[in-house]
Amino acid sequence: MSGQHFTEPADYGTTPRDPSMPEFVTVYEVGARDGLQNESTLVPVDVKVEFIRRLLAAGLPAVEATSFVHPLRVPQLADADEVATALSDILPTHRLPMLVPNVRGLERALDAGAREIAVFLSATESFAKENLGTDLAGQRVMTEQVIAALPAAMSVRGYVSMCWGDPWEGAVAPAVVVELVRYMLDLGMREVSLGDTIGVASPTRVEELLTMLGGAGVPMSALAVHFHDTYGQALANTVAALRCGVSIVDSSAGGLGGCPFARSATGNLATEDLVWMLDGMGVRTGVDVHEVIRTSAWLSAVMKRPLVSRTATALAAAIAEDDDRREH
Numbered sequence: 303m304s305g306q307h308f309t310e311p312a313d314y315g316t317t318p319r320d321p322s323m324p325e326f327v328t329v330y331e332v333g334a335r336d337g338l339q340n341e342s343t344l345v346p347v348d349v350k351v352e353f354i355r356r357l358l359a360a361g362l363p364a365v366e367a368t369s370f371v372h373p374l375r376v377p378q379l380a381d382a383d384e385v386a387t388a389l390s391d392i393l394p395t396h397r398l399p400m401l402v403p404n405v406r407g408l409e410r411a412l413d414a415g416a417r418e419i420a421v422f423l424s425a426t427e428s429f430a431k432e433n434l435g436t437d438l439a440g441q442r443v444m445t446e447q448v449i450a451a452l453p454a455a456m457s458v459r460g461y462v463s464m465c466w467g468d469p470w471e472g473a474v475a476p477a478v479v480v481e482l483v484r485y486m487l488d489l490g491m492r493e494v495s496l497g498d499t500i501g502v503a504s505p506t507r508v509e510e511l512l513t514m515l516g517g518a519g520v521p522m523s524a525l526a527v528h529f530h531d532t533y534g535q536a537l538a539n540t541v542a543a544l545r546c547g548v549s550i551v552d553s554s555a556g557g558l559g560g561c562p563f564a565r566s567a568t569g570n571l572a573t574e575d576l577v578w579m580l581d582g583m584g585v586r587t588g589v590d591v592h593e594v595i596r597t598s599a600w601l602s603a604v605m606k607r608p609l610v611s612r613t614a615t616a617l618a619a620a621i622a623e624d625d626d627r628r629e630h
């Protein structure tokens with residue numbers, strides 16, 4: 303292929319923003335935690351730190367940095383303390399939440415300088431047992447212990463896994479998720495991210511759950527969505543959520559990661575695919591999609607892993623060629 307490189311949606315024409323879409327979407331980047339946690343390749347600390355710094359430089363407003371889960375359980379993130387320490391110069395000025403599964407994890411995170419944490423709960427008993435080694439009541443006890451041990455005014459993001467379906471239990475009743483989200487917000491969490499951990503939601507079911515949440519008095523501004531592209535539905539589900547008023551979307555650079563506790567789950571929504579779509583719809587994110595692609599392409603090469611993102615696959619070569627031409 304030769305000639306010009308058309309590498310932005312605007313190259314193919316622009317349209318005014320659809321008024322049913324938010325003006326600005328906060329892209330919450332999970333590649334360094336949810337992504338790398340679920341890749342078999344072990345990535346060295348310095349590569350993780352560079353990955354995180356490059357994502358911030360690409361304009362991502364929140365980059366989840368790591369997880370203080372037990373090192374034997376998730377060896378990919380056994381270096382959480384080192385990663386956090388290596389980011390200490392930017393922790394005060396950037397949003398770099400760190401996941402903690404329990405009070406021990408919180409203590410490690412605080413020792414390493416964490417300024418914001420994330421916790422997760424399962425909508426289903428089966429996944430609570432599989433992932434947290436406890437039941438639905440037990441996970442609430444663990445969460446309340448973490449909240450009670452928090453320094454004053456520290457911000458907490460909550461995740462709910464299996465909001466639309468579970469590999470052991472099948473469909474999940476929206477009322478169960480609504481009750482759990484209310485509980486989490488009542489504990490003071492700044493936002494709750496609704497996870498489609500195995501990628502089985504549809505736009506209709508996304509709308510159903512968000513409508514019920516709104517009806518229960520949950521402000522859409524307190525919600526994020528976390529879609530998996532297992533069945534190719536992540537972008538469609540994202541549009542459905544945005545039209546309901548959600549404006550925080552989780553995604554993973556390069557589509558890194560899946561979920562080791564649910565074998566069928568592959569593929570977080572890729573940040574590049576999300577930003578490309580929002581750019582094309584006239585929705586601002588502050589994220590430079592080309593910089594995200596450069597970052598994913600670099601990491602893919604380091605990990606010897608193919609790029610999963612469609613947008614990154616489509617554009618990585620053209621962007622590299624343009625960069626090359628500029629340098630020479």
Ligand code: MG
Pocket residue numbers: 336528530559560570
């Ligand atoms: Mg995920």
